[in-house]
Amino acid sequence: MSAVFAVDIGGTKFAGAVVRADRTIADRAEVPVGADPTATLAALVARFDLTGVTGVGVGSAGPVHLDLGAVSPVNIPAWRRFPITAVLADLTGGRPVALAGDAQCMALGEHWHADIPTLLGVVVSTGVGGGLVLDGAPYLGRTGNAGHIGHIAVGRDDEPCPCGAFGCVERLASGPGMVRWAAGLGWTGTDARALAADAARGVPVARQAFARGADALAAAIVNTATLFDLHTAVVGGGVAAAGPVLFDPLRAAVARRSGIGFLHDLTVLPTALGRDAGLYGAAALALARA
Incomplete structure (x- = not known):
């Protein structure tokens, strides 16, 4: 074979x-x-x-x-x-x-595994990335970066993203981005895994950090789904391993932002392949x- x-x-x-x-x-x-x-x-x-x-x-x-x-x-x-x-x-x-x-x-892997014909794949880890499978085929775009939602601007941020722009999803929703924001409010933990553990225990600043990151991710997911008429977004990466700590506020934010009718069934799933x-x-x- x-x-x-x-x-x-x-x-x-x-x-x-x-x-x-x-x-x-x-x-x-x-x-x-x-x-x-x-x-x-x-x-x-x-x-x-x-x-x-x-x-x-x-x-x-x-x-x-x-x-x-x-x-x-x-x-x-x-x-x-x-x-x-x-x-x-x-x-x-x-x-x-x-x-x-x-x-x-990651998006292509989920398609290959579950035969989902059209989807947005999102990786939330040290950075935030994205990729598209449209009608069963990977859509790479002109340079190979189509679907790279980590550098969609979703807000204003006084600190520039390493890419040189401001307000990028990656700056707000990546593991280091959420840790940096929480540390600015006095959180003394070490990394995103510790932040997720504190959020699961109900520590307010940790929960706020995940809510802020989830809202930024939701904005990018809904914007992309609107452009490509998507039904499914699959989210993976190290930060996604936080489970409900990320997915509960993310799904709530996606529902809140999905105003137009054809987005009402937009589904956010954790990766089946880890x-x-x-x-x-x-x-x-x-x-x-x-």
Whole structure:
């Protein structure tokens, strides 16, 4: 049975898997991003036996540059126009490499798994990303960044986003963004996981941070659903693991913002594939190319 090598690149970890054509994972590993992300990528590839692997699919935090086969993850400052397809081809013995954004791969993975024909995939983690599947096909857009809702402007924020703009969803709703805001109000925890735990316990500032982030996410989801007449948004990523702490205020905010009739059945779901959704989507990319 044919298999492909899937890679999922986030702001804090790189994950890889050998995925069979029957949608099963044969082997999986992940490594934290080190001081030299290029060396991290090499270390990840070295963890696998790629015998029988016919191609490579990679989903990366964006922006991506499909014309260059390159990526410029906002949260990995050391990478700007990093030629990831060429590097991965070299590391994997010349195998063909297919590239898309990490959230695009997450959306494609959910489509591949559950056969949802049209959806918005959202990744909420170190950053916020998004991707679209329309009528069964990934919609990448002119540069490969279609659906990247993390940099939709949904409000005013005195502090600029690392992308250079103001009021971005990512600045308001990412894990570091919510932690930064809560810390400004006196919260003394360490990270988004601790913030979620405090929110689940009812700590007011933690709950307010998630409500604020959820409202920003809801604005971007509803705006995108309005443009593309979407029925389903699937949300994954490390922050989404907070469960009801995120999804309860998010669904309430989506319902509140969905005024026009064709949005009344807009559904927000947690990923069915958990942290492997991006890997499945990257695998689907590679298999389609093969």
